[in-house]
Amino acid sequence: MIRQLLTVLITTLALASCGFHLRSDKALPSNTDYLLVQASSQSALLVRALEKRMTVYRIDGGSSADPAKQASTITIQLEPEQLNRRLLSVFATGQVAEYELIYGVRYTVVFPDGEALKTSFEVLREYQDDPDQVLAKSRELNLVLSEMRLEAADRIIRLLSSQYAGK
Template identity: 60%
Template sequence: MSAARLLMTALLVSILLAGCGFHLRGTQSLPEDANYVVIRSVEPHAPLARSLDKRLEVYDIEGGSNYPTEAQQSFVVIELLPEQLERRLLSVFSTGQVAEYELIFGVRYKVTFPGQQPIPAYFEILRDYQDDPDQVLAKSRELDLVLDEMRREAADRIIRRLPSQATQTVPVQ
């Protein structure tokens, strides 16, 4: 393939992507007028709150469970409501014991941006989980690992949703 043809192909792909509204996600997850995230939880020491606090570091966002000490800082408040975990039966062994579950991890929270009304949000994360009654201890540990992974994914999703939630805010009156 010649260099000119390769250049024309790249140019055409770029025009098509720009024309359909595609754009790369930025690294900035907070609106410009906020520079700190406060994590509040209805349950003290909630695992999701700890996971969210750790994930803020990965996204290079300042935050934590304490309000900032400097009064001039504007902050976003994420209030986590109790997490929900449900199990839906998917299959059973010939003996009638449960072989496989679908785990449904429900996350409810409210986000409050500076000078705005709180925005309630909810989403679910689904995972299949195979149960083995002969290996109860190993399966218990595996369930803990799956729940930790689901909480990490939930924290990532909360952080990635912040920019779109910032655009749908309603001023406090």
């Protein structure tokens, strides 16, 4: 009994000392109470994806400022999203067989002390096109883009956490 308890205690201490935390644990420092998301269009799909991921990470925030938490608010200013495609392969008929989708995200983070940090990254996916199944491929493309936006939102939160920790 004592041996099992000691094993659990040592494992817990080892995980805590290496910085391990559950994925849904709060991703921002404890001195930050609010995450303000600003974009040219508040109905942009990336804004919605980011707000959805903020609920998963239990981050308080949104697209409107909270005056009571102004001193501890981190602001993310999203620039319009960019989606590009790069040709990877073609069929013998000359029709496109495969694309690489490039989802570009650029944003500026303004920390509570007023320091601003501009960041950008890309999310890449390969996408196979089939001209015989246009409707199905259109739905698949929308699903892939939605997944890319969620990945971008996760990445923003993780980068935000590491950028703030590095200050």
